[in-house]
Amino acid sequence: MALLLAASGVAALSRGWLLPVQRRYVVRVRLFGWAQLLISAALGVQLVGNLVVDPPYSSAVTMPGVVVLFLGLVLITRAQRPPRTR
Secondary structure: OHHHHHHHHHHHHHHOOOOOOOOOOEOOHHHHHHHHHHHHHHHHHHHHHHHOOOHHHHHHHHHHHHHHHHHHHHHHHHHEOOOOOO
């Protein structure tokens, strides 16, 4: 999943390409690409923390991944179209 997000983020940054489902809502393509790269990095950090690091220390590695994941989600919401108001 992290590799697919990273590939989509690189495509958004380099070519301005988005998936057809995302084209309707995303207005800031570069910001969306950076958000996808952050989320893929966070998933990679969590994977390393769960598989490689010893269990007592795995939370010290995975918690920064959670923080970066939430930062990526904030960037995704900033990249999307604001809701319509009356």
